[in-house]
Amino acid sequence: MIHQKRKIAIMAAIMSVIGATISFAGNIVIKGSTTVLPIAQKVSEEYMKLYPEVKISLSGGGSGNGMKAIIDGSTDIANSSRFIKDSEVKLALEKGRYPVPFAVAYDCIVPVVHPSNPVKDLTLSQLKAIYKGEVTNWSQVGGGDLKIVVISRDTSSGTYEVWEEKVMSKENVYPGALLQASNGAVHQAVSKNKNAIGYIGLGYLDASVKALTVGNVQGTPESTLDGSFPISRPLYMFTEKWPAGDVANFLNFIIHPEKGQKMIKEIGFVPLY
Amino acid sequence: MIHSFTKFKEKLMNYFFLLVATTSISILAMITLFLFKEGLPIFEKVGIKAFIFGNYWYPTADPAHFGIFPLIIGSVSVTLISALISIPLGVMTAIYLSEIASSRLREIVKPVVELLASLPSVVIGFFGMVIVAPFLQDHFNIATGLNMFNAAIMLAFMSIPTICTISEDALYSVPASLKEASLALGATSFETIVKVTLPAALSGISTAIILGLSRAIGETMVVLMVAGGAAMVPGSIFDPVRPLPGSIAAEMAEAPYRGDHYYALFAIGIVLFIFTFCFNIIADYLSNKYRQTGDATL
Numbered sequence: 001m002i003h004q005k006r007k008i009a010i011m012a013a014i015m016s017v018i019g020a021t022i023s024f025a026g027n028i029v030i031k032g033s034t035t036v037l038p039i040a041q042k043v044s045e046e047y048m049k050l051y052p053e054v055k056i057s058l059s060g061g062g063s064g065n066g067m068k069a070i071i072d073g074s075t076d077i078a079n080s081s082r083f084i085k086d087s088e089v090k091l092a093l094e095k096g097r098y099p100v101p102f103a104v105a106y107d108c109i110v111p112v113v114h115p116s117n118p119v120k121d122l123t124l125s126q127l128k129a130i131y132k133g134e135v136t137n138w139s140q141v142g143g144g145d146l147k148i149v150v151i152s153r154d155t156s157s158g159t160y161e162v163w164e165e166k167v168m169s170k171e172n173v174y175p176g177a178l179l180q181a182s183n184g185a186v187h188q189a190v191s192k193n194k195n196a197i198g199y200i201g202l203g204y205l206d207a208s209v210k211a212l213t214v215g216n217v218q219g220t221p222e223s224t225l226d227g228s229f230p231i232s233r234p235l236y237m238f239t240e241k242w243p244a245g246d247v248a249n250f251l252n253f254i255i256h257p258e259k260g261q262k263m264i265k266e267i268g269f270v271p272l273y
Numbered sequence: 274m275i276h277s278f279t280k281f282k283e284k285l286m287n288y289f290f291l292l293v294a295t296t297s298i299s300i301l302a303m304i305t306l307f308l309f310k311e312g313l314p315i316f317e318k319v320g321i322k323a324f325i326f327g328n329y330w331y332p333t334a335d336p337a338h339f340g341i342f343p344l345i346i347g348s349v350s351v352t353l354i355s356a357l358i359s360i361p362l363g364v365m366t367a368i369y370l371s372e373i374a375s376s377r378l379r380e381i382v383k384p385v386v387e388l389l390a391s392l393p394s395v396v397i398g399f400f401g402m403v404i405v406a407p408f409l410q411d412h413f414n415i416a417t418g419l420n421m422f423n424a425a426i427m428l429a430f431m432s433i434p435t436i437c438t439i440s441e442d443a444l445y446s447v448p449a450s451l452k453e454a455s456l457a458l459g460a461t462s463f464e465t466i467v468k469v470t471l472p473a474a475l476s477g478i479s480t481a482i483i484l485g486l487s488r489a490i491g492e493t494m495v496v497l498m499v500a501g502g503a504a505m506v507p508g509s510i511f512d513p514v515r516p517l518p519g520s521i522a523a524e525m526a527e528a529p530y531r532g533d534h535y536y537a538l539f540a541i542g543i544v545l546f547i548f549t550f551c552f553n554i555i556a557d558y559l560s561n562k563y564r565q566t567g568d569a570t571l
Contacts, residue, residue, distance in 0.1 A: 193419075
């Protein structure tokens with residue numbers, strides 16, 4: 001019996017050593033949108049290389065959670081793939097906080113097909129009908145007599161979020177759509193299948209897939225910035241007050257054309273300028 | 274003095290091995306506990322029946338739908354089709370290696386088959402995506418090569434080494450006296466294999482098959498890459514499907530921590546856990562039931 005207890009005690013001691021977590025003292029806390037997460041991640045890594053004394057703690061959770069964190073003061077920066085809502089502004093003001101938005105990048109999603117596909121342009125409503133499974137043959141939208149293979153992204157990705165919002169007007173993509181887990185995988189699947197249609201971030205376009213124009217507007221950094229390309233949106237970082245110190249420094253870094261904005265372009269988003 | 278030191282050393286070794294043995298068990302227990310702790314809360318929002326038999330998987334829609342029936346069907350059907358490919362190939366290769374092949378050939382072929390097991394699953398998945406999928410599209414005139422059939426072939430690649438190696442060991446360990454007796458009675462070597470060696474090795478072969486299948490049902494990367502990922506009940510073997518592990522892998526990274534989606538993905542993990550757990554229990558049961566305990570029991 002005593003032996004048994006001792007064994008358990010030894011086990012417990014070992015477990016507690018293993019379980020002891022590494023504490024992470026963060027000077028800058030960033031929370032929120034998973035769409036902005038790759039941007040924040042990349043820029044934070046580079047920033048911490050330059051300023052090793054600054055520790056950035058980064059987590060996702062969605063735009064809504066980021067805003068919540070701004071309101072209750074548990075984060076320095078909230079990532080958001082949408083603008084702040086009136087209700088959130090009101091809640092923040094009640095707590096004496098004044099959220100400040102900073103646009104850090106644009107998200108531009110381009111529909112793509114196989115290079116052999118004669119279709120050049122689809123309207124938003126045609127895209128929606130295709131992704132709802134209502135249009136199932138390319139001949140219905142001016143292509144050859146081929147079945148349409150619809151390729152979509154996993155529903156929790158930011159790319160899907162844009163698509164759902166701008167193309168599907170919040171309706172669900174039909175269950176028969178193929179689902180790929182990354183921009184790269186969609187690109188790969190479309191480039192290997194002449195029936196396929198997919199959508200990828202602007203940064204992933206190359207010659208092995210054919211980008212479609214949407215309502216005769218081509219998806220480019222310019223058409224994204226002037227707002228004429230419909231499947232795009234600005235991405236924000238919100239601070240709880242006018243930023244100062246490390247937070248201001250970090251935001252300057254991310255908005256700097258030669259620093260943060262360059263990295264943003266590298267990972268497939270549209271830089272601000 | 275020396276005696277007590279030896280005794281102490283002995284005791285220390287005992288504790289050491291006890292610790293080592295219990296570490297893996299307690300880690301398993303903790304993982305299981307964690308899995309259930311993170312997965313069960315979803316059933317407060319969605320009934321178990323609606324979760325298992327629900328037809329729509331829209332975890333991020335508003336309102337969200339958490340029905341994993343198409344995913345379960347996807348997993349089960351992919352595993353079954355891969356079994357249809359991998360069992361005959363694996364078992365017959367094992368028979369050839371242990372009963373027919375010359376020992377020199379065996380020395381060459383067996384390591385090659387085992388090498389197949391060491392291929393990383395992402396490589397197999399990539400092969401399926403880049404080579405097999407376009408091939409299926411071009412030669413079978415189907416809409417997409419990323420489908421159940423492709424995934425089943427790739428999974429069969431992965432389970433053949435398991436099935437073959439374990440079956441081969443089982444066949445090899447059938448006592449030579451049994452085979453000799455059969456041959457001495459005038460049976461041909463084909464009759465000996467079918468009527469004597471195979472039945473004697475049945476428990477080992479069944480275990481091999483079950484372990485091979487449980488590898489197939491739990492495999493993630495391959496199905497994520499080549500199964501297509503459509504969350505619907507397939508109408509033909511050339512339809513895309515979305516097996517359970519693929520869903521977890523694709524969505525977990527971006528599911529809000531401790532949100533409904535997160536809980537639902539862990540609940541999928543529980544379902545998978547139950548599947549493989551059942552497989553292992555069946556394997557254990559079979560290996561005990563049909564165990565060849567001695568020359569006389571056949």
